[in-house]
Amino acid sequence: MLTTALTLFRKRRRVLKNNERLAHATKDGKPPPEDVQDQGFTRPSVLLLTPFRAHALAWIRALTAHTPVPAYQVENLARFLKEFDLPEGAVDKLASAAPGTYPADHVEMFRGNVDDNFRVGVKVTRKSVRLFAEFYGCDLIVASPLGLRMSIEKEKSADFLSSIEILVVDQMDALTMQNWDHVQFVLGHMNKMPKESHDADFSRIKPWYLDGHAAYLRQSILLSPYETPEMRRLYNAELKNVAGKGRTERRWAPVPVPAGLERSVRFVRFEAGGPEDELTFSIFWSQMLPAILKSAVQSANTAVFVPSSFDFIRVQNHFRKNVGVSFAVLSEYSSNQDISRARQSFFAGTSAFLLISERFHFFRRYKIRGIRNLVFYGLPDHAQFYTELLSFPFLDEGVDAADVTCQVLYSRYDWMRLERVAGTEGALELVQGS
Structure with missing residues (x-):
């Protein structure tokens, strides 16, 4: 998450610096500089897909942990905690259960708020991180595949995904246990030419967006403790980065079975x-x-x-x-x-x-x-x-x-x-x- 945060801050600083250069050129009566292509068709540049609200909460906490303090503000934090954490007074049965009652991986996966229908836009400015920003005015979108699909189908548009530069799909093992079609739906709508202009300044759009090559330059990070055929198909079909792609492989040891059952x-x-x-x-x-x-x-x-x-x-x-x-x-x-x-x-x-x-x-x-x-x-x-x-x-x-x-x-x-x-x-x- 630190890398994602740094990317957002660097991009924001570059946009602000170019805004100043353009303003000075206009004030001095000079032609605008030509090297100010620093934007996409729409503002969102990072998409994080994760299965449950509790995981989204952990990611946002990691993001805001790296913001400068004390001057930096996190806006709408109380609302975010109310919607993404457990309700006040609620007891997490998994976290409070006696050790050994549930497997450790199950407790880690399902503790906290496990609702799987959510989406939230995050806007990064010089002095604040604003949660629940409108999609076309935010820098980072954190959502579940289901939540994002419902938004796309409701608005009948996925233009806010047209300029995603970094895609992170977390806990893919959990997503395969939900509805994998939602993941395929979202990725199938990414980095497409937008249907509307959304007040974009075309003089500042990066040329590869205009050429329809955004999907070939997007950085995609898929995270899972193991691989499935669905993940491999996604890897082969949807990841087209011109710089190449790679996946980690490991050699597996046999899982243990109860004593005496080996021959059974x-x-x-x-x-x-x-x-x-x-x-x-x-x-x-x-x-x-x-x-x-x-x-x-x-x-x-x-x-x-x-x-x-x-x-x-x-x-x-x-x-x-x-x-x-x-x-x-x-x-x-x-x-x-x-x-x-x-x-x-x-x-x-x-x-x-x-x-x-x-x-x-x-x-x-x-x-x-x-x-x-x-x-x-x-x-x-x-x-x-x-x-x-x-x-x-x-x-x-x-x-x-x-x-x-x-x-x-x-x-x-x-x-x-x-x-x-x-x-x-x-x-x-x-x-x-x-």
């Missing part, structure tokens, strides 16, 4: 024709599920984990229409009452199967009792979820590792998830069929 986990490989191939669903319901239903052990106390929301709906519909067994559902749309009822029926054995979506586990992080058999329709994006799900059978007393089974369905197109779970070397062996 069976990875089931199939050959898919492409990343969008629907063979996963076909293999699951024509081969894997019938074998499970024939087994006296696996036809009960079985949890099926489905990472994709689209696949989750298909699997749920298939169970409802074609599989004659009782099942319960835990999805991101389940109410508290639905969740309580599903957990209880599964633990009591009333429901033989439990369908769990990754988004449910991401947002809720409940511990599920009664599991003896785990089926991963696909591996989770968050490798830690794999370890957590494998540990759930041992929440019940007297469970031995020999009583637990686990099957993982995968193809070579699941490489990114597979690498984070099995480790780089282990994933290579699995993909190559060794």
Whole structure:
């Protein structure tokens, strides 16, 4: 954030200096200087996308922490804290919970205000930072993809994104658990020729904006603890900087599993024709599920984990229409009452199967009792979820590792998830069929 703040201050100083040069030239009757191209079509030059209000609050605090004191003012700060922090008197259940009640990464992600519909303009001047500035009069826009999309669709214009010079997308792992289409929508509207002039002084617009080359000179920073195919597609398709682009890579170690379960986990490989191939669903319901239903052990106390929301709906519909067994559902749309009822029926054995979506586990992080058999329709994006799900059978007393089974369905197109779970070397062996 310090780099972003310095960029905004430097740009503002340059504009003010050129304003003085133009004023002096006019006063002295001289022709205006020609090297004053210091602006875009519109004023906003930095866009920060982040998933929750609490994260926006942290970014703004980081920005204002670097402003000169005591003369510098932060305008509308009280209103900002009221809207982006927790309401007065509210208790953050995650932050106040006993240590170990929730995983540390879950507490870090969801403490504070987790509303995902927001947008705020920030104007930087010599003596103040003004929050809630109008978009066409601000320097920095902090927003969620949903909030920004709603603004664009309401105004039927994305002209305020035409001159963005720095894009920061934070917590991309959380954004994939929201609606990724919102991220694609926003990036698809950036650095386009504006529909209106918005009182722009064309003599001061940088030439690459006039030539329609802004997207090739924008600095884009994408932040995530891991990579997904959606992120890679965004990286390949939307980032076109002429100076090049780079991404960090790492070698992954296998995630830990409960002692004794190493030999109980069976990875089931199939050959898919492409990343969008629907063979996963076909293999699951024509081969894997019938074998499970024939087994006296696996036809009960079985949890099926489905990472994709689209696949989750298909699997749920298939169970409802074609599989004659009782099942319960835990999805991101389940109410508290639905969740309580599903957990209880599964633990009591009333429901033989439990369908769990990754988004449910991401947002809720409940511990599920009664599991003896785990089926991963696909591996989770968050490798830690794999370890957590494998540990759930041992929440019940007297469970031995020999009583637990686990099957993982995968193809070579699941490489990114597979690498984070099995480790780089282990994933290579699995993909190559060794």
